[in-house]
Amino acid sequence: xxxxxxxxxxxxxxxxxxxxxxxxxxxxxxxxxxxxxxxxxxxxxxxxxxxxxxxxxxxxxxxxxxxxxxxxxxxxxxxxxxxxxxxxxxxxxxxxxxxxxxxxxxxxxxxxxxxxxxxxxxxxxxxxxxxxxxxxxxxxxxxxxxxxxxxxxxxxxxxxxxxxxxxxxxxxxxxxxxxxxxxxxxxxxxxxxxxxxxxxxxxxxxxxxxxxxxxxxxxxxxxxxxxxxxxxxxxxxxxxxxxxxxxxxxxxxxxxxxxxxxxxxxxxxxxxxxxxxxxxxxxxxxxxxxxxxxxxxxxxxxxxxxxxxxxxxxxxxxxxxxxxxxxxxxxxxxxxxxxxxxxxxxxxxxxxxxxxxxxxxxxxxxxxxxxxxxxxxxxxxxxxxxxxxxxxxxxxxxxxxxxxxxxxxxxxxxxxxxxxxxxxxxxxxxxxx
Amino acid sequence: xxxxxxxxxxxxxxxxxxxxxxxxxxxxxxxxxxxxxxxxxxxxxxxxxxxxxxxxxxxxxxxxxxxxxxxxxxxxxxxxxxxxxxxxxxxxxxxxxxxxxxxxxxxxxxxxxxxxxxxxxxxxxxxxxxxxxxxxxxxxxxxxxxxxxxxxxxxxxxxxxxxxxxxxxxxxxxxxxxxxxxxxxxxxxxxxxxxxxxxxxxxxxxxxxxxxxxxxxxxxxxxxxxxxxxxxxxxxxxxxxxxxxxxxxxxxxxxxxxxxxxxxxxxxxxxxxxxxxxxxxxxxxxxxxxxxxxxxxxxxxxxxxxxxxxxxxxxxxxxxxxxxxxxxxxxxxxxxxxxxxxxxxxxxxxxxxxxxxxxxxxxxxxxxxxxxxxxxxxxxxxxxxxxxxxxxxxxxxxxxxxxxxxxxxxxxxxxxxxxxxxxxxxxxxxxxx
Numbered sequence: 039x040x041x042x043x044x045x046x047x048x049x050x051x052x053x054x055x056x057x058x059x060x061x062x063x064x065x066x067x068x069x070x071x072x073x074x075x076x077x078x079x080x081x082x083x084x085x086x087x088x089x090x091x092x093x094x095x096x097x098x099x100x101x102x103x104x105x106x107x108x109x110x111x112x113x114x115x116x117x118x119x120x121x122x123x124x125x126x127x128x129x130x131x132x133x134x135x136x137x138x139x140x141x142x143x144x145x146x147x148x149x150x151x152x153x154x155x156x157x158x159x160x161x162x163x164x165x166x167x168x169x170x171x172x173x174x175x176x177x178x179x180x181x182x183x184x185x186x187x188x189x190x191x192x193x194x195x196x197x198x199x200x201x202x203x204x205x206x207x208x209x210x211x212x213x214x215x216x217x218x219x220x221x222x223x224x225x226x227x228x229x230x231x232x233x234x235x236x237x238x239x240x241x242x243x244x245x246x247x248x249x250x251x252x253x254x255x256x257x258x259x260x261x262x263x264x265x266x267x268x269x270x271x272x273x274x275x276x277x278x279x280x281x282x283x284x285x286x287x288x289x290x291x292x293x294x295x296x297x298x299x300x301x302x303x304x305x306x307x308x309x310x311x312x313x314x315x316x317x318x319x320x321x322x323x324x325x326x327x328x329x330x331x332x333x334x335x336x337x338x339x340x341x342x343x344x345x346x347x348x349x350x351x352x353x354x355x356x357x358x359x360x361x362x363x364x365x366x367x368x369x370x371x372x373x374x375x376x377x378x379x380x381x382x383x384x385x386x387x388x389x390x391x392x393x394x395x396x397x398x399x400x401x402x403x404x405x406x407x408x409x410x411x412x413x414x415x416x417x418x419x420x421x422x423x424x425x426x427x428x429x430x431x432x433x434x435x436x437x438x439x440x441x442x443x444x445x446x447x448x449x450x451x452x453x454x455x456x457x458x459x460x461x462x463x464x465x466x467x468x469x470x471x
Numbered sequence: 472x473x474x475x476x477x478x479x480x481x482x483x484x485x486x487x488x489x490x491x492x493x494x495x496x497x498x499x500x501x502x503x504x505x506x507x508x509x510x511x512x513x514x515x516x517x518x519x520x521x522x523x524x525x526x527x528x529x530x531x532x533x534x535x536x537x538x539x540x541x542x543x544x545x546x547x548x549x550x551x552x553x554x555x556x557x558x559x560x561x562x563x564x565x566x567x568x569x570x571x572x573x574x575x576x577x578x579x580x581x582x583x584x585x586x587x588x589x590x591x592x593x594x595x596x597x598x599x600x601x602x603x604x605x606x607x608x609x610x611x612x613x614x615x616x617x618x619x620x621x622x623x624x625x626x627x628x629x630x631x632x633x634x635x636x637x638x639x640x641x642x643x644x645x646x647x648x649x650x651x652x653x654x655x656x657x658x659x660x661x662x663x664x665x666x667x668x669x670x671x672x673x674x675x676x677x678x679x680x681x682x683x684x685x686x687x688x689x690x691x692x693x694x695x696x697x698x699x700x701x702x703x704x705x706x707x708x709x710x711x712x713x714x715x716x717x718x719x720x721x722x723x724x725x726x727x728x729x730x731x732x733x734x735x736x737x738x739x740x741x742x743x744x745x746x747x748x749x750x751x752x753x754x755x756x757x758x759x760x761x762x763x764x765x766x767x768x769x770x771x772x773x774x775x776x777x778x779x780x781x782x783x784x785x786x787x788x789x790x791x792x793x794x795x796x797x798x799x800x801x802x803x804x805x806x807x808x809x810x811x812x813x814x815x816x817x818x819x820x821x822x823x824x825x826x827x828x829x830x831x832x833x834x835x836x837x838x839x840x841x842x843x844x845x846x847x848x849x850x851x852x853x854x855x856x857x858x859x860x861x862x863x864x865x866x867x868x869x870x871x872x873x874x875x876x877x878x879x880x881x882x883x884x885x886x887x888x889x890x891x892x893x894x895x896x897x898x899x900x901x902x903x904x
Contacts, residue, residue: 112552112848119545123619141574143848145887185845186556205638208890211897212844411645412618415545415576454578454887457641464644 048283049114051102054275056311056383057268058098059318064386065357067093068344076354084253084261088158092269100272106154109186113142113149114276118284121447123413130433131440135288136447137281137309138416144209146374146419146451147305148179148264151273156183159260166259168192168252170220170245172199173373174206175419175451176264181215192259194220194228194248198239199373205455220245227251227350241366242377243349250352265302266347266356266381274308281446282312290444292322297429298448299421300328300337300395301374303381309448311383314392326393327432328384329424331403333471334367336360336380337388337395345379358385368471370400371459372420374450398424401470404463406430407453411460419451420459481716482547484535487708489744489816490701491531492751497819498790500526501777509787517686517694521591525702533705539587542619546575546582547709551717554880556846558866564875565866568721570714570742571849573885577642579807579852580738580883581612581697584706589616592693599692601625601685603653603678605632606806607639608852608884609697614648625692627653627661627681631672632806638888653678660684660783674799675810676782683785698735699780699789699814707741714879715745723877725755730862731881732854733761733770733828734807736814742881744816747825757879759826760865761817762857764836766904767800769793769813770821770828778812791818801904803833804892805853807883831857834903837896839863840886844893852884853892 057064066075078090085093092100102110121134139147159167167184170193171177177193184191193215200207200219210217220240221228227247231238238244253261263270285293296313300306306328316322330337336359345360347353358379365378380388387393400420407423409430410416418426429447436443453460462468490497499508511523518526525533535543554567572580592600600617603626604610610626617624626648633640633652643650653673654661660680664671671677686694696703718726729746733739739761749755763770769792778793780786791812798811813821820826833853840856842863843849851859862880869876886893895901 143850149848182848186848204894205887205890208894209850209887212841212850212890212893214845408645412647415582415615415619417576417642417645452887454638454642454885457638457645460645461637461641 049107049110050276050279051107052099053102053272054279054312054315055095055098055100055272056314057096059315060386062390064382068355070346070351070353070355084250086158086162086164086260088161089155089269092272093267103157106157109153110276115280116141118281119414120288121414124410127409127413128430128433130437131442132433132436132445133442134429134433134445134447135285135293136449137277138449139277140416140419140449140452143182144175144178145454146175146179147274147277147308148176149182150276150308151264151270151304152179152183153186154273155262156180156187156189160187160189164189164258164260166190166192166256167262168249168259169262169264170194170242170249172196172242172376173203174199174210175374177215177217178206178209178213179264180262181210181213184215185213191215192252193217194222194245196220196240196242196245220248222248225251241349246348247350247352265304266379268383270304271307271311271381271383274304275311277308277448278310278312281309292316292324293446294325294443295432295445296324296326297329297425297445299375299424299450300330300380300384301377301421303384305448305450307381307384310393314387317392327428328388328393328395329398329428330395331370331372331375331424332397332399333370334361334376334378335397336378338397342385342389347379356382358382359388368469370469370471371456372400372403372424374421375424396428398427399470401463401468403427404460404468408460408463416449417453417460418449419453420456422449422451425449482540482543483709483712484540485532486535486705487712487745487748488528488531488533488705489747490529492748495823497815501788503779503784503786503788517683519591519595519597519693521594522588522702525705526700536590539590542586543709548713549574551714552847553721554847557843560842560846561863561866563866563870564873565869565878566875567862567866567878567880568718568726569880569882570710571882572710573849573852573882576615577608577611578885578887579608579612580707580710580741581609582615583709583741584697584703584737585612585616586619587706588695589613589620589622593620593622597622597691597693599623599625599689600695601682601692602695602697603627603675603682605629605675605809606636607632607643608807610648610650611639611642611646612697613695614643614646617648618646624648625685626650627655627678629653629673629675629678653681655681658684674782679781680783680785698737699812701816703737704740704744704814704816707737708744710741710881711743711745714742725749725757726879727758727876728862728865728878729757729759730762730858730878732808732857732883733763733813733817734810734854736817738881738883740814740817743826747820750825760861761821761826761828762831762861763828764803764805764808764857765830765832766803767794767809767811768830769811771830775818775822780812789815791815792821801902803902803904804889805833805836805857807854808857829861831860832903834896834901836860837893837901841893841896849882850886850893851882852886853889855882855884858882
């Protein structure tokens with residue numbers, strides 16, 4: 039047996055909210071003006087109440103609306119694979135499993151949150167969502183979700199990526215979204231940024247400013263964020279919940295190690311939070327390892343303090359590990375990990391010792407990604423390669439020590455649209471960052 | 472319920488050979504020199520005996536080796552989806568299902584045959600496979616399969632595609648294959664072709680010549696073909712066998728219509744042959760519709776006669792519907808359908824009235840593909856869009872007539888690497904061919 043799906047009725051009916059089980063409460067988000075804890079009214083200009091409530095909720099289980107469950111079924115439950123061929127290639131004594139989110143319509147875990155975000159906005163009467171995207175995974179996920187609910191979608195994509203990596207832009211357009219390279223002439227923020235930084239190729243921070251401006255100006259529009267915030271982490275917990283059940287089908291107890299890549303943190307949160315609960319309740323000793331890029335090492339080298347989520351200081355203040363909101367990472371390929379901060383919930387867990395972190399250089403990540411692709415057939419997303427690199431190193435250490443741990447890897451997406459990065463690695467031209 | 476997988480032990484254990492059930496035997500392949508029916512010895516220079524036997528077999532069920540089944544489990548069983556959102560978008564009275572092969576490691580059905588082909592060659596002691604590829608689906612599938620069995624792989628890719636659509640080349644290289652633009656300087660055939668056609672951007676026929684030359688010269692190498700031949704159609708029958716079982720899980724009898732795209736014919740064969748058996752045994756009246764591109768309409772406009780499988784006349788003579796082996800299709804995006812001929816088995820079925828065919832223009836195909844992507848979330852391969860166009864037209868006719876047929880679509884692959892074609896359609900620049 040190498041792959042386990044669950045029966046369709048077994049997809050999760052609730053999201054799991056780790057806040058209910060945390061030994062100490064996470065610090066609240068603060069209003070950027072008053073520096074006081076945010077109240078729901080502070081967020082109604084850009085978020086619908088359904089998501090605002092989730093952002094502040096301490097309920098353990100939050101029911102997934104039937105309409106969202108129905109769409110989840112297009113790709114959920116996602117498969118858990120035993121990586122037998124990778125084990126053979128490594129000659130390891132470890133047993134390796136991977137949870138694969140790349141079979142979603144857009145090829146990544148992002149649809150787990152874009153669908154409920156579109157749903158709650160639709161419920162609130164919104165007809166349009168705005169967002170920013172870098173490499174395009176989140177933009178594509180939101181373009182898909184808005185299409186499903188008959189809403190329109192405006193995506194501001196960092197200009198550099200818009201021009202250089204056009205496939206995900208085409209994917210967003212295929213789903214019917216309007217994609218604008220950022221900074222653009224269509225918003226005041228975009229025009230100001232172009233004056234201030236002539237010839238700039240853009241950044242996520244600039245694109246966020248444009249997307250928020252558009253949402254605030256249009257009463258029918260909301261803004262949507264693809265990671266970092268509590269409600270996004272919440273939505274992703276379907277990943278870990280399914281994995282817990284699937285490991286049982288394989289006859290395994292809890293894993294000894296869990297490796298997941300971490301940029302904004304929602305993918306790591308989604309896989310690991312249900313396992314952190316197992317640890318907290320004394321059922322397991324899962325060593326949870328956040329794998330961040332050496333080019334944006336917020337957990338391993340950042341400070342734990344309040345900071346803005348965007349570059350221009352428009353968002354609430356979030357208590358998180360941060361490299362400073364003016365930090366600009368090297369242009370590594372894992373666009374989804376190039377973020378100055380880290381989800382406040384993941385940051386809190388790290389600070390409390392509920393998970394640990396390692397920083398992975400991109401050449402090491404792609405070396406592991408190619409090993410994985412040649413063994414398992416699946417080409418992992420650039421981001422996922424970081425988790426695989428962490429797991430492969432752990433498997434090698436276990437083999438040297440004569441141990442047989444169970445290692446679980448979160449493979450957050452497919453690398454089919456990241457192939458130019460693989461080509462760059464193979465020709466030896468990849469930046470050693 | 473919108474998606475059905477089978478339990479893993481339910482993947483097929485045998486390939487289904489339609490030849491055993493055909494009312495009249497198909498015409499044999501002929502030796503290009505003697506014009507006599509091929510004998511196994513004629514093919515041993517380029518194919519291993521395991522595949523030669525399958526090519527000529529009239530056994531109904533041929534056991535799938537355990538080693539092949541094990542690799543099939545990486546992506547099989549593939550899902551059968553009820554296309555509820557597409558039905559809603561069409562406002563149709565029809566019930567529409569689609570079998571999706573795009574979750575295979577390379578994103579298409581081609582791995583169903585590349586894996587057994589690599590296996591039988593490995594068994595025969597071969598260490599290297601050579602092949603040609605156009606858009607790259609088959610090349611990527613063989614690169615994956617040879618990697619799994621520790622063999623090397625040489626792919627000659629039509630130069631035009633090698634340069635213009637680099638993603639699948641990068642995918643082949645990620646799997647470790649050597650990819651050479653064809654015509655090349657590395658073979659005598661390639662050098663001669665370049666002399667004869669200075670500045671040519673290549674063709675599948677030229678690439679086949681180079682791949683066969685390389686295989687014939689190296690006793691450790693074989694040549695592998697990705698469609699057309701009987702053994703390739705045989706391997707693909709796992710698709711239709713699974714679908715028969717999955718329809719039962721949905722509570723359906725046999726479908727009223729089956730639409731699948733047809734280029735060389737192996738995808739159509741794989742889905743439809745098990746259903747042709749149901750028809751022949753009196754259990755169903757499935758209307759099987761081959762959807763070919765208007766740019767290469769071998770069934771609807773070709774002649775049923777012996778012709779070469781390649782442009783330069785190196786292959787055996789095959790009795791098939793053909794547009795002539797010097798036919799050059801318009802440069803439509805569905806590279807996998809740009810073939811002058813049609814599988815002899817599919818041709819035989821068409822000639823005997825066991826299936827029918829329609830020709831679809833590529834703009835109509837992509838219009839249907841975008842409708843499908845926006846409804847179902849999955850972006851279909853350029854080739855698969857042709858089947859969807861046929862099915863959508865049928866659903867519209869059924870709605871007008873107040874009928875509620877069950878329509879089954881074969882979606883042979885993912886269009887994630889075909890996104891430039893979608894972009895071209897959306898900007899209105901697509902060739903009306």
